[in-house]
Structure formats: structure tokens, C-alpha cells
Amino acid sequence: xxxTLAPVIAQIGSIILGKExxxxxxxxxxxxxxxxxxxxxxxxxxxxxSHALAKTLGLDFQRIQFTSDLLPAxxxxxxxxDRDSSTFKFHPGPIFAQxxxxxxxxxxxxxxxxALLEAMExxxxxxxxxxxxxxxxxxxxxxxxxxxQVGTFPLPESQLDRFLMRIHLGxxxxxxxxxxxxxxxxxxxxxxxIPALEPQxxxxxxxxxxxxxxxxxxxxxxxxxxxYTRRASDFVTGLSPRxxxxxxxxxxxxxxxxxxREVIPEDLQAVLPSVVGHRLxxxxxxxxxxxxxxxxxxxxxxxxx
Amino acid sequence: xxxxxxxxxxxxxxxIASVALVMAPHAARVPLWTTxxxxxxxxxxxxxxxxxxxxxxxxxxxxxxxxxxxxVALSYRTLFGRDSGVVLLLALASLKLLEMRRIxxxxxxxxxxxxxxxxxxxxxxxxxxxxxxxxxxxMITATLVSLQHATPVGRLRSIAxxxxxxxxxxxxxxxxxxxxxxxxxxxxxxxxxxQHSARTGLSDSMxxxxxxxxxxxxxxxxxxxxxSTPSNVQQLYWRGPVMWDFDGRTWRTSQPVRLSVWRYESxxxxxxxxxxxxxxxxxxxxxxxxxxxxxxxxxxxxxxxVLSARPIRERRRYDAQSVISYRVGEETLRGELQQALVLPDxxxxxxxxxxxxxxxxxxxxxxxxxxxxxxxGTQAFVYTxxxxxxxNDPVDQFLFETRAGFCEHYASSFAVLMRAAGIPTRIVTGYxxxxxxxxxxxLIVRQSEAHAWxxxxxxxxxxxxxxxxxxxxxxxxxxxxxxxxxxxxxQPLIRRTRIEWIRQMRHAWDAVTNSWNQxxxxxxxxxxxxxxxxxxxxxxxxxEMVVSLIAGTGLVLLGFGLTMLMRARRRQLDPVQRxxxxxVDLMARRGLVRRPAEGPVDFTDRAIARFPELEQxxxxxxxxxxxxxxxxxxxxxxxENLNLEIKKLA
Numbered sequence: 001x002x003x004t005l006a007p008v009i010a011q012i013g014s015i016i017l018g019k020e021x022x023x024x025x026x027x028x029x030x031x032x033x034x035x036x037x038x039x040x041x042x043x044x045x046x047x048x049x050s051h052a053l054a055k056t057l058g059l060d061f062q063r064i065q066f067t068s069d070l071l072p073a074x075x076x077x078x079x080x081x082d083r084d085s086s087t088f089k090f091h092p093g094p095i096f097a098q099x100x101x102x103x104x105x106x107x108x109x110x111x112x113x114x115a116l117l118e119a120m121e122x123x124x125x126x127x128x129x130x131x132x133x134x135x136x137x138x139x140x141x142x143x144x145x146x147x148x149q150v151g152t153f154p155l156p157e158s159q160l161d162r163f164l165m166r167i168h169l170g171x172x173x174x175x176x177x178x179x180x181x182x183x184x185x186x187x188x189x190x191x192x193x194i195p196a197l198e199p200q201x202x203x204x205x206x207x208x209x210x211x212x213x214x215x216x217x218x219x220x221x222x223x224x225x226x227x228y229t230r231r232a233s234d235f236v237t238g239l240s241p242r243x244x245x246x247x248x249x250x251x252x253x254x255x256x257x258x259x260x261r262e263v264i265p266e267d268l269q270a271v272l273p274s275v276v277g278h279r280l281x282x283x284x285x286x287x288x289x290x291x292x293x294x295x296x297x298x299x300x301x302x303x304x305x
Numbered sequence: 306x307x308x309x310x311x312x313x314x315x316x317x318x319x320x321i322a323s324v325a326l327v328m329a330p331h332a333a334r335v336p337l338w339t340t341x342x343x344x345x346x347x348x349x350x351x352x353x354x355x356x357x358x359x360x361x362x363x364x365x366x367x368x369x370x371x372x373x374x375x376x377v378a379l380s381y382r383t384l385f386g387r388d389s390g391v392v393l394l395l396a397l398a399s400l401k402l403l404e405m406r407r408i409x410x411x412x413x414x415x416x417x418x419x420x421x422x423x424x425x426x427x428x429x430x431x432x433x434x435x436x437x438x439x440x441x442x443x444m445i446t447a448t449l450v451s452l453q454h455a456t457p458v459g460r461l462r463s464i465a466x467x468x469x470x471x472x473x474x475x476x477x478x479x480x481x482x483x484x485x486x487x488x489x490x491x492x493x494x495x496x497x498x499x500q501h502s503a504r505t506g507l508s509d510s511m512x513x514x515x516x517x518x519x520x521x522x523x524x525x526x527x528x529x530x531x532x533s534t535p536s537n538v539q540q541l542y543w544r545g546p547v548m549w550d551f552d553g554r555t556w557r558t559s560q561p562v563r564l565s566v567w568r569y570e571s572x573x574x575x576x577x578x579x580x581x582x583x584x585x586x587x588x589x590x591x592x593x594x595x596x597x598x599x600x601x602x603x604x605x606x607x608x609x610x611v612l613s614a615r616p617i618r619e620r621r622r623y624d625a626q627s628v629i630s631y632r633v634g635e636e637t638l639r640g641e642l643q644q645a646l647v648l649p650d651x652x653x654x655x656x657x658x659x660x661x662x663x664x665x666x667x668x669x670x671x672x673x674x675x676x677x678x679x680x681x682g683t684q685a686f687v688y689t690x691x692x693x694x695x696x697n698d699p700v701d702q703f704l705f706e707t708r709a710g711f712c713e714h715y716a717s718s719f720a721v722l723m724r725a726a727g728i729p730t731r732i733v734t735g736y737x738x739x740x741x742x743x744x745x746x747x748l749i750v751r752q753s754e755a756h757a758w759x760x761x762x763x764x765x766x767x768x769x770x771x772x773x774x775x776x777x778x779x780x781x782x783x784x785x786x787x788x789x790x791x792x793x794x795x796q797p798l799i800r801r802t803r804i805e806w807i808r809q810m811r812h813a814w815d816a817v818t819n820s821w822n823q824x825x826x827x828x829x830x831x832x833x834x835x836x837x838x839x840x841x842x843x844x845x846x847x848x849e850m851v852v853s854l855i856a857g858t859g860l861v862l863l864g865f866g867l868t869m870l871m872r873a874r875r876r877q878l879d880p881v882q883r884x885x886x887x888x889v890d891l892m893a894r895r896g897l898v899r900r901p902a903e904g905p906v907d908f909t910d911r912a913i914a915r916f917p918e919l920e921q922x923x924x925x926x927x928x929x930x931x932x933x934x935x936x937x938x939x940x941x942x943x944x945e946n947l948n949l950e951i952k953k954l955a
Contacts, residue, residue, distance in 0.1 A: 213937035231463070262935045265904035303901030 007196040008056050015052040015189055016045050018176030025167050025274050028253035031209045034164020035120050035140040044169045046143040048186050054099035058195030062097035066108035072115035079128045095119055098135050102142040106152040117159050137202055164246050166278035212252040213262040220305040221265055228302050236281040247275045265304045317354040321347050323445045327421045328395055336380045339392050346399035361403055370400055391424050418445045432821050443468055477861045485854040487847035488830045505752050506585035507545045507734050512555040513695050517711040522752035525583055528819055529748040532577040538748055544594040545735035547608040549644055553652035554699050556732045561606040572630035581622045588612045593627035600625055622827055634767025645729030653700035653721050660725035670763050673726045678776040688778035712774045716757040719773035729762035744816035881933045888951045905930050926950050
């Protein structure tokens with residue numbers, strides 16, 4: 001692992017206990033310039049994770065609580081008439097921050113959801129005919145309650161596709177939970193964190209990730225994986241070319257975090273469940289195969305060329 | 306012990322459908338309870354799988370199996386033999402479905418399916434059966450494919466294709482087995498044929514109505530292939546049962562006496578032909594009158610019937626030679642001529658009177674015969690398939706009252722007239738005519754071509770054939786049965802039809818069935834050795850056949866194996882991968898097998914955990930391989946080093 005990244009993981013790991021793999025995935029997602037969707041029950045540490053990440057990387061952090069009456073202007077900002085200058089003055093919304101936690105994104109109406117997702121995709125906000133760039137780095141962590149809860153608007157597939165990864169945090173194991181119960185208030189601990197990385201350093205790291213080598217043999221493997229999902233009949237559609245691209249980017253970040261200059265099959269395998277899990281829709285009536293089960297099968301069945 | 310299902314509903318449905326298809330043809334043959342039992346078990350199994358309920362316990366299964374066995378014992382009074390064995394197999398196979406707990410059980414069910422497919426051939430070996438079985442085997446194989454590739458649920462079409470390819474690959478082996486497997490003479494499968502009752506055909510007796518009945522049947526009696534087809538196939542008399550004894554109504558054959566040497570004077574060149582006789586459960590072999598050389602395993606009787614040594618229970622093919630124009634009867638005994646004059650007391654008195662009158666007015670036997678034929682030709686006799694019923698004295702009633710009859714009426718009354726006039730006469734039954742199939746040139750003789758005629762003894766000429774039907778209805782002799790009887794008479798639809806395409810279809814189908822019979826079902830030891838001889842192979846025994854069978858199959862499999870190997874090789878010509886494969890093989894020999902989806906780091910990690918002493922070498926190898934295969938650039942030395950390290954490991 002590059003020298004600069006080890007303390008980052010260690011520091012976040014001291015706040016979120018026993019979830020090193022998820023922390024690494026989050027970081028890989030950030031390094032690959034993607035956005036992250038965390039799908040889990042309330043209270044397992046989604047907010048804490050995002051907050052700790054922002055603080056450790058020295059990025060400014062905004063949390064947007066999504067509710068059913070949230071309007072796009074509440075996210076993007078609003079132009080208010082300024083009597084002194086007799087002009088409209090733009091008051092930027094919470095989206096103008098480097099790390100956004102979009103909490104319970106599936107509680108809001110599709111209109112509010114798409115405002116966020118378009119900003120994520122285009123990396124800029126257009127209001128009142130004026131386009132304003134979003135800060136860099138820009139990282140959205142959206143959380144989502146399991147979609148079978150009451151009063152939710154599940155994200156459609158096209159929106160899910162904009163998230164590079166979807167992860168689950170899950171309950172901590174017994175010892176981690178004991179440490180959590182015994183330890184200090186997490187909010188206070190986050191307040192005490194010192195940034196381990198400068199924003200400029202992070203941008204440099206993101207650039208380096210782009211240059212990680214992917215050999216033809218590795219791309220063969222990627223294509224074999226994609227072809228397999230398209231051939232199987234359990235799913236509505238196979239993986240899109242964009243999914244393939246995202247998969248390679250995520251694997252690059254993973255390889256980079258592992259201190260390598262080239263991607264090897266293990267990198268792909270490590271990020272694959274998080275990258276493709278939310279992009280595969282089981283055919284109706286055979287819900288027994290969820291996306292996650294299928295990724296395990298992908299990993300076991302597709303031989304490395 | 307409840308167990309969760311090993312199969313998802315879709316695969317289960319496919320498997321149950323295969324089993325149902327395999328069992329379906331048996332439904333018509335087994336007792337009703339078997340069909341219900343199997344259907345119930347399949348339905349129950351499907352519901353259990355669908356609802357994800359536990360499978361029934363061992364006790365329930367044992368009780369069900371006991372019930373099935375008891376059912377078989379009650380229905381057949383035995384558990385052995387073909388029918389009870391098949392029923393038992395069906396019942397237990399459907400029970401096995403309820404015992405399907407692990408993938409191993411599923412495989413057992415599939416193998417049972419293949420076997421059950423074969424049992425279908427115990428009963429019928431026709432082309433539709435064969436086609437159906439191929440379809441079923443395809444389906445079973447597809448199910449097997451979908452089970453074995455348990456994880457990737459490929460599309461239906463790709464599974465069907467794989468299954469089809471597997472079947473196609475089996476064709477060379479199938480052909481080899483068919484051609485070279487040592488044949489035994491006898492029924493297919495060596496099983497005793499059980500249903501030899503109620504087959505249509507000529508019999509050893511003839512009374513008014515026998516042949517009329519027969520002529521309504523469209524069934525094929527035999528097929529003939531001529532060395533060179535004679536021009537007058539419609540007028541060939543196929544000799545069958547010869548009848549001497551008359552009781553006033555019914556003619557019967559007498560005890561057959563073997564004639565080892567017979568002499569005849571041939572008036573025309575003989576004709577050679579091959580007959581494929583359908584089974585008729587009696588011993589007659591039908592040959593053109595007069596047989597000149599006999600098929601093997603048969604003999605000639607004193608009245609020139611050809612009898613087989615055993616009843617014809619399977620389709621039989623034989624070569625024969627006949628002369629169609631002849632003079633015969635030199636060896637006839639006085640006693641036989643006496644027998645050919647006997648008439649029962651008190652019947653046909655008017656006919657006898659008429660015959661005696663003719664006898665008195667005629668100079669010789671020839672003239673009596675001419676008078677009788679003239680009588681039939683001029684006295685408003687009708688040739689019909691629907692003659693009015695005859696009661697007490699059939700001969701007189703027919704001759705003087707109804708005057709409408711079929712060939713047996715004419716032959717019978719003519720014979721009575723002749724015997725009354727002192728001319729020895731006997732009845733010959735057989736077939737007359739037939740139809741050449743334009744598709745393959747075979748002559749098809751059906752039961753509807755059954756015919757009866759007479760033979761009279763004339764001094765200095767011997768036995769002479771006289772066909773009284775010809776006097777009444779010359780058309781029957783010249784053009785066949787269809788045009789000879791009134792259009793309103795009931796005849797099998799297919800024979801009466803004038804629609805051209807139906808006729809052509811029938812001919813085509815018959816030609817296909819015939820070649821199936823000739824080449825597939827009729828592939829006897831003689832056919833086999835003839836076929837092998839045609840390749841210049843000498844007559845070989847069964848030992849050589851088995852050896853060449855094994856060698857041939859081995860060669861075919863070797864061919865497939867090499868092709869596959871070549872393909873696999875071509876896929877990995879990359880030298881780096883070859884080295885890596887060598888390394889993986891090396892580790893496999895040490896007991897550590899790489900999973901197909903295991904990357905180099907994972908694999909070496911596992912190897913290091915297993916062989917900690919090799920850690921240094923293993924890490925070097927993994928690093929070199931990763932650099933060579935996945936790295937941005939590598940040096941030429943890397944590959945050498947990799948090979949060197951691997952060699953050191955070996």
C-alpha cells in the first residue's frame with residue numbers, strides 16, 4: 001500500500017470497528033472517482049463511516065437527510081433577491097461540498113433523487129441558467145434502507161448504475177461490538193480526528209490510479225465475466241459496457257491500494273461483488289438468486305483465461 | 306428425515322417432464338393402476354418441489370414400493386418376465402423421484418430414464434418409435450447437461466445444442482455398434498414374443514366369407530423384390546395353403562407330407578426373387594406357383610405348399626426361385642387322386658346332378674371344365690365383397706339361388722362340381738396380384754389380395770390350375786381387386802382412394818418402412834456378413850467382431866479426444882501460460898489443485914500454507930508470472946527465470 005494510504009485506513013478503522021474490507025472498498029471507490037451506495041439498516045454506522053472518511057481526508061462534509069418533501073432546490077441551492085445589489089444572489093445548497101452523505105436517498109421523491117444523481121453524473125449544477133462546477137474531489141455516499149421498508153421510492157436501475165459500488169456494512173462481530181460499547185462516543189472521536197491527507201494529495205492519487213496497467217490477459221478475464229452474465233438466463237439483462245469499465249477502474253484502485261502497478265485477477269475478484277451486485281436484476285419468480293449470490297457464482301464459475 | 310430440495314423448480318420440472326415422456330408410450334400397455342400410480346408420483350414430486358415441502362420419509366416410500374410390488378404380483382402373477390419387469394421398473398423409477406435428495410439420486414433417475422427408453426423397444430420397433438426415442442434421449446441428455454452445469458443456467462437453446470452435439474458425436478459409435486455387434490438369429494432382443502394371436506392371414510381352412518373378410522384388411526402380407534421384375538406381376542399366383550377335405554361348407558388342409566424330390570417340366574425361364582414375409586404365426590412361406598428352389602429351413606409338401614420348419618413369428622426374408630409356366634404331378638399317387646374326388650354325403654345334390662349331366666354330355670374332362678366355366682360366365686353370377694349369407698347347403702344355395710360371391714365361393718362350388726363329375730380337384734389359397742411401389746420397386750402384397758383357386762387333375766397333363774373367378778370377373782385377374790368389385794362395396798379407404806398425393810405419400814412411407822425393415826430390423830447375421838464381405842472383409846467370427854468393435858470405438862474416441870486436445874492447446878499457445886500450466890500441473894501432482902477461477906496470488910498463498918518450506922520459491926514464481934502476464938513490461942529474462950524456478954521445483 002502506498003505510504004500515504006495506510007494511516008487513512010488505520011484512522012477510519014479506529015472509528016468503524018471490524019469493517020476493514022468495507023473501508024478499503026470505500027476508499028477504492030473514492031480513488032476510482034466513483035460514488036458509493038451503502039445499503040443497510042439504520043444504526044450500523046453508515047453516517048459515521050462517511051463522516052470519518054471526510055474528516056480523515058481533510059474534505060468538507062455535508063449531510064443531506066432525504067425526506068419525502070425534499071425539493072431539488074434544497075439540494076442544489078436557490079437564488080435569492082438581494083435588495084442591496086438589486087440582483088439575484090445564489091445561495092449554494094449542501095451539494096457544494098467534497099463529501100456528501102445523501103442519507104436514506106430512497107425516502108425522497110424521484111424528482112429530488114434525480115437532482116442529486118444528475119449532479120453526481122455531470123459534476124456540475126445548473127440553476128437559473130447558470131452552470132456552477134462542483135468541488136474536486138467530489139464524492140457522494142448515498143445510503144439506502146432495504147427497499148421493502150414502507151414509504152420508500154427504490155432507485156430505478158438506471159440510477160443505481162451511476163453508483164460505482166454498492167456495499168453492505170452489516171452488524172459488527174461480537175468483539176468489535178464490545179469494543180464499540182466500551183469505547184467513547186463516536187461523534188467525539190470524529191471531532192478529534194486529524195486529516196491524514198491533503199485534498200491535493202488525494203487528487204494526485206486518483207490520477208495515479210488511472211495509470212495502473214491492465215494487461216490483455218486481464219481484459220480477457222473481464223470480458224469473460226461480462227459475457228457470462230449476458231449468457232445466463234437468470235437475469236433480465238447482462239452487465240453493460242459501462243459496468244465493465246467501472247469494474248476495471250475499481251480493480252485499478254484496488255491494485256493501487258495493494259501497492260501494485262498492474263491489475264491481477266484477484267483485484268477484480270475483490271471488487272466484483274460490490275461493483276456488479278446492484279446491476280444484476282434477477283428474473284421475476286426466481287428471486288432466490290439475489291445479485292450477491294450470483295456474484296459468488298460468477299467468481300467460482302468463470303475460469304481465469 | 307426431511308430434506309430440502311436439491312433442484313430448483315425449473316430443473317425439477319424438466320426432469321419430471323423427461324420421465325413422463327419416457328414413460329408415456331408404456332401407458333397404453335400397462336395396467337391402468339400403473340399409469341395412475343406413476344402419474345400420481347410425478348405430480349406429487351412436482352408439488353413437493355414447487356412448494357418446497359420436505360420429501361416423504363423412508364417408511365412411506367417403503368410402503369409405496371411394497372404396494373407397487375404387490376400390484377405387479379396381482380396383475381401378472383409373477384415378478385419376472387418382460388411385462389411385469391417393465392411395470393416394476395416404471396413404478397420404482399417414479400418412486401425414485403420421491404427419494405431424490407442428493408445430486409447422486411438425480412443422476413440415478415436420469416440413467417433410469419435412458420434404460421426406460423430402451424424398454425419401449427421391447428414392444429415396438431417402428432420408425433415412429435425410433436424417432437420418438439431419439440427425441441426423448443435428446444431431452445434427457447439436455448436435462449443431464451443442465452444438471453451437470455449446475456451453476457450457469459445457460460439459455461435453453463444452448464443446453465439443447467449441447468445435448469444435440471453430444472448425440473451427434475455418439476453417431477459414429479452407434480453405427481459401429483450397429484454394424485459390428487455380433488448378431489444372433491432370432492427375435493430382436495432375444496425375447497420371446499408374446500402377442501402371437503389375432504394376426505390376420507390365410508389359415509388352414511376356408512369357408513364362405515373367410516377370404517372376403519381378409520380382403521377388407523389393408524395389412525401387408527409380404528413384400529417382394531424381383532431380380533428382374535416380370536411384366537405380369539398382377540397375374541402371379543402366390544401359393545399358400547392347399548385344401549383337400551370338404552364337409553359341405555368348409556375346406557381344410559390335410560396333414561402335410563414332405564416331398565423330397567419333385568419333378569416338373571418348365572415351359573418358361575424361372576424367375577428369382579426375394580420375399581420379406583410379415584409374421585403370420587403359421588408355417589406357410591408364400592412362393593410363386595410353382596416353387597423351383599426352396600428357402601433354407603423349409604420343405605415342400607406333396608401338394609407343393611412350402612412350409613417353414615417353425616411358425617413365422619418374426620419378419621422373415623428369403624430368396625426363392627419359381628417357374629410360372631409348368632407341367633407337374635408325375636409323382637401323384639392313386640390314393641391322392643381318390644382323396645381329391647371325395648364329397649360329403651347329402652350335400653350339393655343339385656350341383657352333383659348338374660355335374661353328372663355335363664359329364665354325360667362331354668367327351669373328356671377338358672370339355673367338362675369348359676362347360677362349368679361357361680356356366681359361371683353366362684349365368685348372371687356376380688363377383689362381390691358383400692355376398693348374401695349362405696345357410697344349410699352353401700354350394701347349392703350359391704349356385705342356384707344367390708349367385709353372388711367372392712373367390713372362395715367360386716373356387717369351392719367349382720371344386721364340388723368337378724369332383725361330382727369325376728375330376729380330381731383341390732382348392733389352393735394364396736395371393737393374387739399386388740402393387741408395385743414406384744418409389745423403391747418392391748411388389749407389395751396385402752391381405753386384400755388373398756385369393757382362392759382350384760387345381761384339377763387331367764390325365765397326361767397333371768395338376769392344372771383353373772381359376773373360376775376368372776370366368777366371372779376377368780378384371781380381378783387382369784387389374785386386381787379394386788376394379789373388379791362394385792364401387793359400393795366396402796373397401797379399405799386407402800386402397801380405394803384415387804387422390805394422387807395420398808397414393809404417393811403412402812408409397813413413399815411404405816418404401817421408407819420397407820428399407821427400415823430390410824436394413825435395420827432385418828440386419829441378421831447373414832446381412833451382417835454380407836455387408837462386411839462387401840468391404841472385402843473375410844467371413845469373421847464373433848470374437849473378431851468384438852475385437853474390431855472395441856478397436857473401432859477406441860479409434861473414434863481417440864479421434865474426438867485428439868480434436869478436443871488440439872483445440873485446448875490452440876487456446877493457450879502463449880509461452881507464459883504454458884509455463885504457468887506446467888507449474889499448476891506440478892502442484893496438482895503434489896496434491897494441490899488450482900481452481901479454474903483462482904488467481905495466481907490466491908493460489909500461491911494456498912500453496913505456501915500447504916508447503917511452508919517452499920515459500921521463497923513460490924513467491925518468486927508468482928511474482929514473475931504476474932509480471933509476465935499482467936505487468937506493464939517484463940524482461941526477456943523473466944520467462945527464463947520463471948522456467949528455471951519451475952524446473953527447480955520439479
